[in-house]
Amino acid sequence: MTPTPVLELKNISKRFGGLQALKNVTFDLYPGETHALVGENGAGKSTLMRILSGVYSDYEGEYILDGEPTLLRSPADAQARGIGMIHQELSVLPELSVAENVFLGRQPLTPWGSIDWSKMYRIADEELGHLGFEINVKRPLEDYSLGIQQVVEVLRVILSGARVLIMDEPTSALSPAEVERLIELISTLRQQQRSIIYISHFLEEVMRVADRITVLRDGQKVDTLKQEDTSVDHLISLILGREVNATLPSATEHEDKQTLLEVRDLCSDAFNHIDLVVGAGEVLGLYGAVGAGHFDVARALFGMYRVDGGVIILDGHEFPQRFSASYAIKRGVAYATESRRKSLMLEEANYRNITLPHLGRIARIVPNRKREVDIAEPAMQMVNVQPPDPHNAVGKLSGGNQQKVAIARWITFPPKLFVVSEPTRGMDVGAKNEVLGILRNFRNDGFGVLVVSSEPETVLAVADRIIIMSRGQIVSELENQGNLDKDALMRLL
Ligand SMILES: Nc1ncnc2c1ncn2[C@@H]1O[C@H](COP(=O)(O)OP(=O)(O)OP(=O)(O)O)[C@@H](O)[C@H]1O
Ligand SMILES: [Mg+2]
CATH class of the missing domain: 3.40.50.300 (P-loop containing nucleotide triphosphate hydrolases)
Structure with a gap:
C-alpha cells in the first residue's frame, strides 16, 4: 500500500501582475521524505513555497493537505496545520538565550503564570540533545555560529508542531563543516518521519540529502526524479534546458604586475x-x-x-x-x-x-x-x-x-x-x-x-x-x- 502524501499541489498557477511566476505546477511530499526543489534564479521555487506555507492564498490550482483540499490563509494557519518554514534570513533574536529562542513566544509557564525557566532550560537542552547538539542553552544565541542559530530555528519550528519543514537555501551562509552538520540533522529529522522540502543551488548537496528532486524552469515543472535516477550533470541540463558553458574567460598574463x-x-x-x-x-x-x-x-x-x-x-x-x-x-x-x-x-x-x-x-x-x-x-x-x-x-x-x-x-x-x-x-x-x-x-x-x-x-x-x-x-x-x-x-x- 502506498502511503498518502502529506501534501499535494495540483496544477498550481500564480501571477504577479503580468508575470506568470508559476504555471500548472504539480508537487507532492510523503511522510519521512526529503524532496528537493531546484531551478534557475527566478524559476519560481520560493513562490511555490510561499503558497505552501500560507503566504499567498491567491493562486489557481488545488492544495491537498492530508488528503483534504485546503486553503491556507496565512503563515500562522500553515503553522497550525504543521507546516513550518525555516527562513534564510533567520528570525532568531541573537541577544536572547538559546533556550528563549527555542521557545520564542511560547515559553512554558508555571501554574502562577510566570515563565518556567527551569523547565524551559531542561526541555531546550533535551531537545537539542535529541538532535545531536550539546549547547549551553543559557548562553546568548549570538555566542554561537550561524549554523547553530539555524539549528535553533529548526528546533523552534519543530516544537511548534511542524511535520513539514521547508528549507529555502539553508546552507548558503554556512561553512562547509556546518553544512555537514545540517545534513546529519536532516537525516535525524527524516528518521522522525518528518518531511522536508529542500531548496538549494548546491546540486552535490541536493544529491546527498534528497529522496526525490523536482526541477522547475520558467515557472513550470520540468520533471520529478528519484535521486538514484539522476546525477548532478543531468540536473544541470534539466535546470537550464541547454548545455552549460562552464569555462570562464581564460586568465591573461600581465606584464610586471604592479x-x-x-x-x-x-x-x-x-x-x-x-x-x-x-x-x-x-x-x-x-x-x-x-x-x-x-x-x-x-x-x-x-x-x-x-x-x-x-x-x-x-x-x-x-x-x-x-x-x-x-x-x-x-x-x-x-x-x-x-x-x-x-x-x-x-x-x-x-x-x-x-x-x-x-x-x-x-x-x-x-x-x-x-x-x-x-x-x-x-x-x-x-x-x-x-x-x-x-x-x-x-x-x-x-x-x-x-x-x-x-x-x-x-x-x-x-x-x-x-x-x-x-x-x-x-x-x-x-x-x-x-x-x-x-x-x-x-x-x-x-x-x-x-x-x-x-x-x-x-x-x-x-x-x-x-x-x-x-x-x-x-x-x-x-x-x-x-x-x-x-x-x-x-x-x-
Ligand atoms: N512579490 C513579487 N512581485 C512581483 N514579482 C515577483 C514577486 N515575487 C517573485 N516574483 C517574480 O516571480 C518569479 C519567481 O520568483 P521566485 O522568487 O519564486 O524565484 P526562485 O526560484 O526562488 O529564485 P532564486 O533562486 O533566485 O531565489 C521571478 O520572476 C520573480 O521576479
Ligand atoms: Mg528563492
Missing part, C-alpha cells in the same frame, strides 16, 4: 596582523570559515569596519586611519557585501540601485532619470537580471537576481579595486559562471579583485592566489594554478 593594494598589519577586534597585497590584474581570494574575520577585513577596506591599527595603501595613496565609504569610492574601491539585503534598497527600482554609488558622476546637479536608465540597462543585461526591466523594484526580484543587481552596480564605472564578499551566493549554476566571468574580465582589464568567501569552490574558480584566514589571522597563502582542491583548502582552516 601592486595596487597593500595592507600592512591591519588590526581590529575581529582580525589581527593582516598583511596582504593585490596586484593590478590579479584576483586574490581571501578564504575562511564563517566567523574567521575575512568578511570584516573586506568591510574595513571600505571604511565600514573600525580598525585599531595598520596601513592601507591603494595605488600609492595611504588611507587615513578613519575614512568613509564615499572616500573609498573616490579612491577607486568598490565593495559588494555578502548580505544583499543590507546593500540594496528593496523598494527602489533596479536602475536606481545600480546608479546609486555613481550619482555624483552621472548628474552633478539634478538627477537625470533617462541617463540613469541608459547606464543601468546594459549593466543589467551583462549579468542577465531577470526580468530585465530597469524600472522594476529590486524587492520583487528573486533572491539570486537581487544579488546580480548588487554586482551590476560596479560594471559601468569599474573601480580600481573590487572587493566582493560571496559573489555568487544564492545564484544558480548559470549565473555563478556569468558573475565569475565578469570578475575574471575585471582582472584581465588590469583591475584588482579581492574575492572574500567561505565557499572553497568560489575562490578556487577565480583566484590567482588564495590567502586563508582562521580566527582572525592569516594562516596560509597559496598560488592557485589548478593544483588545489576543496579538501586542500578546508584542511588549512
